[in-house]
Amino acid sequence: MNIEMNDARPAEAVSWRKRVSSLKHLPPVLKMVWKAAPGVLMCSLVSRLLAAVLPITLLAITRKIIDSIYLVTTHQRSLSRGFWFLVALEFLLAGVGIILARLVDFSEKVLAERYTNYVNIRIMRHAATLDLTSYEDPQFYDKLERARVQGADRSGLIQESGQLLQEFISTVTLAAGVYLISPWILCALVTFVVPAFLGETHFAFLGYSLNVQQTPARRELDYLRLLGASKESAKEQKLFGLGSFLVGKYKAVSDELYRQNVILSRRRLLVGSLLSLLGTVGYYGTYAYGIHLTLIGALTLGTLTFLAGAILGASNSIQALFSTFSHIADHALFVSDLIEFFGVQPKVSSKPICLAGPRPIRQGFEFKNVSFAYPGRSRQVLENVNFHLEPGERIALVGANGQGKTTIVKLLTRLYDATGGQILLDGNDLRDYDLESLWKEIAVIFQDFMRYDMTASENIAAGRIEEKENSFRVRAAAMKSNAEEVVRKLPKRYEQMLGCRFSGGVDLSGGEWQKLALARAYLRDAQLLILDEPTAALDAKSEHEVFERFAELTEGKMSVLISHRFSTVRMADRILVLKNGTIAEQGPHCQLVNSGGCYAEMFELQAAHYR
Ligand SMILES: Nc1ncnc2c1ncn2[C@@H]1O[C@H](COP(=O)(O)OP(=O)(O)O)[C@@H](O)[C@H]1O
Numbered sequence: 001m002n003i004e005m006n007d008a009r010p011a012e013a014v015s016w017r018k019r020v021s022s023l024k025h026l027p028p029v030l031k032m033v034w035k036a037a038p039g040v041l042m043c044s045l046v047s048r049l050l051a052a053v054l055p056i057t058l059l060a061i062t063r064k065i066i067d068s069i070y071l072v073t074t075h076q077r078s079l080s081r082g083f084w085f086l087v088a089l090e091f092l093l094a095g096v097g098i099i100l101a102r103l104v105d106f107s108e109k110v111l112a113e114r115y116t117n118y119v120n121i122r123i124m125r126h127a128a129t130l131d132l133t134s135y136e137d138p139q140f141y142d143k144l145e146r147a148r149v150q151g152a153d154r155s156g157l158i159q160e161s162g163q164l165l166q167e168f169i170s171t172v173t174l175a176a177g178v179y180l181i182s183p184w185i186l187c188a189l190v191t192f193v194v195p196a197f198l199g200e201t202h203f204a205f206l207g208y209s210l211n212v213q214q215t216p217a218r219r220e221l222d223y224l225r226l227l228g229a230s231k232e233s234a235k236e237q238k239l240f241g242l243g244s245f246l247v248g249k250y251k252a253v254s255d256e257l258y259r260q261n262v263i264l265s266r267r268r269l270l271v272g273s274l275l276s277l278l279g280t281v282g283y284y285g286t287y288a289y290g291i292h293l294t295l296i297g298a299l300t301l302g303t304l305t306f307l308a309g310a311i312l313g314a315s316n317s318i319q320a321l322f323s324t325f326s327h328i329a330d331h332a333l334f335v336s337d338l339i340e341f342f343g344v345q346p347k348v349s350s351k352p353i354c355l356a357g358p359r360p361i362r363q364g365f366e367f368k369n370v371s372f373a374y375p376g377r378s379r380q381v382l383e384n385v386n387f388h389l390e391p392g393e394r395i396a397l398v399g400a401n402g403q404g405k406t407t408i409v410k411l412l413t414r415l416y417d418a419t420g421g422q423i424l425l426d427g428n429d430l431r432d433y434d435l436e437s438l439w440k441e442i443a444v445i446f447q448d449f450m451r452y453d454m455t456a457s458e459n460i461a462a463g464r465i466e467e468k469e470n471s472f473r474v475r476a477a478a479m480k481s482n483a484e485e486v487v488r489k490l491p492k493r494y495e496q497m498l499g500c501r502f503s504g505g506v507d508l509s510g511g512e513w514q515k516l517a518l519a520r521a522y523l524r525d526a527q528l529l530i531l532d533e534p535t536a537a538l539d540a541k542s543e544h545e546v547f548e549r550f551a552e553l554t555e556g557k558m559s560v561l562i563s564h565r566f567s568t569v570r571m572a573d574r575i576l577v578l579k580n581g582t583i584a585e586q587g588p589h590c591q592l593v594n595s596g597g598c599y600a601e602m603f604e605l606q607a608a609h610y611r
């Protein structure tokens with residue numbers, strides 16, 4: 001993986017246009033925040049508003065108090081009537097300020113939690129609608145990763161948006177105070193603070209673009225970390241002595257990432273400090289000017305105190321305003337990944353007006369001159385495939401690895417759409433059916449079926465999740481697939497946690513997992529059953545049993561079975577032989593054996609092994 005980069009490049013990598021355009025994603029995010037928790041958001045906003053006008057109020061009170069004191073001490077006037085009231089008010093407001101800060105803190109924590117949950121759930125929902133193609137595309141994976149890790153956790157964004165509002169109001173009120181006393185002082189303040197703002201934004205964008213470039217490398221790190229400590233890889237890792245190789249690979253990549261990050265942080269430290277110092281010069285310069293005005297009698301002592309406080313407050317809050325803004329722009333870039341992810345739409349989808357899956361299926365499925373190439377590939381996996389699967393018929397697909405058997409299943413189940421030709425179901429194009437109702441009629445167990453780290457019962461119920469509480473049906477399905485035998489041996493039976501991920505989980509053998517997977521297919525009340533070599537981990541005898549049972553259970557139903565074993569395949573009513581992306585021969589077992597074609601040849605070869 002190439003993670004080398006020129007240190008000056010990230011600046012160009014994210015263009016200004018992208019920086020500015022990423023801000024347009026803020027409103028949708030704020031809308032999501034609002035949707036996630038409207039009440040909490042209001043509470044936080046009101047607290048922020050009140051907290052924002054507090055500094056100027058406190059300064060105005062202080063100014064009055066100091067001027068009164070000055071009059072009493074130097075001109076021997078008597079204390080005004082409201083004096084002690086002002087002191088008490090200042091004290092009270094300071095207390096209110098502390099409570100408001102706590103309230104803001106609390107509501108933003110709650111808000112962040114709610115928002116994160118809300119977005120994660122939306123991500124899961126959206127991810128479930130996407131095409132299989134998307135998952136097989138590494139670029140999409142990067143996007144999903146960034147959306148998941150960085151888009152969902154935007155507690156900083158929520159906090160900073162609130163802060164921005166508060167700082168903005170503070171700045172405006174304090175600046176207005178300064179302006180009323182001297183417009184020049186305000187001008188000088190703003191001039192000194194702008195460079196710090198530009199610096200902050202610049203580095204925020206550099207950080208983002210570095211992060212984007214590092215995503216593939218981070219994905220590799222995740223993979224290596226998983227590989228270095230997973231059940232699946234442990235055996236090979238030990239025996240092949242791969243441990244130090246993996247550690248070395250991990251270290252090389254992570255060291256490079258570290259180096260890039262440190263270089264950027266160092267530059268940020270240097271430039272950021274210089275620019276902040278400039279801001280400080282602005283503050284003290286204008287403060288000195290205020291002192292000068294007081295000494296020549298142009299300002300009262302109270303006004304000087306007010307001015308000093310307002311200058312300090314304004315310059316701090318202008319600086320904070322700018323840096324908060326640049327942090328928000330930084331967040332906005334990450335958020336754009338999230339919004340883009342939500343924008344990815346599935347290509348395989350139901351039409352607005354579509355047919356419901358037919359029940360019962362009367363004419364079956366028909367492939368008419370079907371061709372297919374995987375997205376982004378030029379090689380045709382299937383070319384002019386023609387066959388008919390009639391109701392009640394059991395067909396078998398045979399062919400060497402990589403001939404396209406699984407691809408046919410993916411087309412039949414509309415996980416992909418054919419790139420040429422047509423697939424018909426009961427005479428209508430498969431694309432005219434509503435996807436969900438079509439999938440209801442099909443049960444498939446793939447070669448790489450899932451092993452859910454959940455209970456045995458849930459593993460079976462996954463085939464028809466709305467029946468998960470129906471233990472009778474779950475058991476009946478388990479009986480059909482012989483999973484009942486497996487479950488009976490488990491300490492907690494159907495409630496037994498399976499897999500090694502969670503404590504108390506029991507791992508099963510490949511064959512036992514397969515029986516559970518088969519039960520899923522039987523639980524599904526489908527009209528078409530497909531078994532795509534799910535029995536690869538079984539010995540010849542067990543596979544034969546599984547398929548014999550399958551044949552019994554699918555009597556009168558449509559089914560497709562894919563296997564390399566001829567003892568199994570011969571049970572099918574008709575066998576399709578796939579060769580070079582097309583159907584080379586088809587017919588019942590006896591006929592194909594007698595015809596002396598490639599099926600007969602393969603059959604002879606396998607039979608010879610057993611003799
Ligand atoms: N997601 C994919 N993207 C690109 N090519 C693929 C993908 N899946 C399978 N292929 C290719 O399509 C061909 C047929 O694969 P497959 O249908 O899985 O074969 P079979 O099930 O007969 O072993 C193979 O050459 C394989 O490399």
Ligand SMILES: [Mg+2]
Nearest residue numbers: 405406447532
């Ligand atoms: Mg396959």
